[in-house]
Amino acid sequence: MNVRAQISMAMNLDKCIGCHTCSVTCKNVWTNRQGAEYMWWNNVETRPGPGYPRQWENQNKYNGGWALDGGKLKLRIELGKNYKPPSLQDYYEPWTYDYEVLFSEKQTEQQPVARPISLITDEPMDVAYGPNWNDDLAGTDYILEDPGLDGLQKEVYAQFRDVFMMYLPRICNHCLNPSCLAACPRKAIYKREEDGIVLVDQNRCRGYRYCVAACPYKKVYYNWKTGKSEKCILCYPRVEAGQPTVCSLTCVGKIRYMGVLLYDADKVLDVASTPDPTQLVRRFIDEVLLDPFDPAVVEAARRNGIPDDWIKAAQRSPVYKIVKKWKVGFPLHPEFRTLPMVFYVPPLSPVVTTFEKTYGAKITDVFPKVSELRIPIKYLANLLTAGDTSLVEQALKKLIAVRIYERSRNVAEPGLAEKAKAALAEAGLTEEDAEEMYRLFALARYEDRFVIPTNPKRYAKQPYIERGVVGLP
Structure with missing residues (x-):
């Protein structure tokens, strides 16, 4: 029995009100900078719906996660062959507005309009999609894009706006068998021994984006400004001090719980x-x-x-x-x-x-x-x-x-x-x-x-990936 400890999170979906406070506070703390405009390390999706990025659950489209090949785990993506990371259109082109026109426009009979301006090209654009595009609209045609409705009558549910709806907050899952880690040829992604948090070493990352394609939850992002990958870090500077993540602390519905889980690392590959x-x-x-x-x-x-x-x-x-x-x-x-x-x-x-x-x-x-x-x-x-x-x-x-x-x-x-x-x-x-x-x-x-021990001791004697636990090919 190879016992390990990990800081984990649970969310009570019965209490989520879809206010997006968790998303906004996470955005302001971690991704409020150039190159990270489209990144939402924490996002809240209206379900049923396409999610963010669009149809992230459809692994026939993105080839994320693991598959069984002869009883053994194998990455669904093959480096250099079926590499299918989401495009910018699957996320959205981030924008701001030309607010100056509201003050500089000459008086007319029509209300002046602030046109959307791309944060990437600085050119006027037409907004076509966004991270909360179907917010509270689970009864519209967007429902047809939800892979979770397999086996259900999609067309019937799509006809009724109020048939059912729920909110799904998502962050990086800090998995025990992370496919993003296994897919990185630079070994820039690692799982911390002391608390299980999965991080990206910015010094080793070269922006190949195999991790983006391999993550089935699409919670690894490419920073177009720095040319490197980034992801949720589970607010590890706060966790090390015994404090909860920003998304947990600011949650209006108090739906989030954090604590330590003990697990048997020797069982990971067998169960997966x-x-x-x-x-x-x-x-x-x-x-x-x-x-x-x-x-x-x-x-x-x-x-x-x-x-x-x-x-x-x-x-x-x-x-x-x-x-x-x-x-x-x-x-x-x-x-x-x-x-x-x-x-x-x-x-x-x-x-x-x-x-x-x-x-x-x-x-x-x-x-x-x-x-x-x-x-x-x-x-x-x-x-x-x-x-x-x-x-x-x-x-x-x-x-x-x-x-x-x-x-x-x-x-x-x-x-x-x-x-x-x-x-x-x-x-x-x-x-x-x-x-x-x-x-x-x-x-x-x-x-x-929030039951989070302070100052985690680095008790590991050898790197996690060298024990073969994460299913490296």
Whole structure:
């Protein structure tokens, strides 16, 4: 057992309001400079929709991530052969406006118009696409570009603006098996041993952009000014000081949680090579991610030089509770086989009371109706569990059970307490679990949402990539 520790993040999609505060603060801190105008290390997408860059999930178009070749992992891109990074049109041509004309234009009967000006060419342009082009427009034709709707009736959903909609915040996943790292011929991308953060060495990078093509989430960007690649750094200067990322700190909905996860590095390649992608998530959570309370895991972690304060932080980690303990958080598109370390709690929509009004269902009849919630479980499964609907359904049951339990504590209704206990039992939760989940998701304070040990010790004795963990070809 080769125990390692990583700073990880979980996001509760049930609470995201799509305000883009996380995107704006990240932009102002890290990419507010020439050459990075189109970069959004953190972006929030309206789903269903094409995403940013356009159709980033379509690996038939971009050849990102890993594929199995004879049972072994292989990069989908072959250097110099099927190299398909996104074009500027897949992102957007960043622009500003000629505001001076609003003041210098002579008075006329028509309102003066500030024309868009390209930030790259400084020439007038027509705006054709942007990072939030379909913001709040999940019911328009843009829905047809969403690969996550495979197996669903795209045309039917596209006819109704209010059929279903959700927000999906995205950052670099700081994967355990990053394809961007493996694709870089300069070895400019590396994964830090002490906290698992994936970074780009700007001194080694030569701007080949293989990393951009290989990342299936398209979270590596090319800086046209410097000629080098850049990506989310998980605000590592803040993390080293025990502080959360800027996107987490400024999140209006408080949907983000950060903490330490312990994992078995020796299991990474084996699990990432799982033939059936629907089984990959289960193996990832059960075999790769470790229980920090297990004495054998603790002993192995200490033997590997992981400091005690990191082990204690892993035991208090909200991400551990969400992903490993309660199993209500899942990685984004695990079928890409990169083993992402950013997890998502699927949205429960609508709330129980609205659910009852819509379907005429009583509390005890909720669970059989989970498959008929407004956001199709199949869509959520395509997004988070490689199509395994049972995992999503069980997570939604747990979220509903917690709401039923809390309602039973505040509503004087005969027999409701017994029904709540039955709902918890069916969801596989105890009353203590329900209380803890409610506090974490609804009432959590700063120190509960962010459990980040300070000053990470560089306990690694050898570089990560030399152990062959990341599947280098």
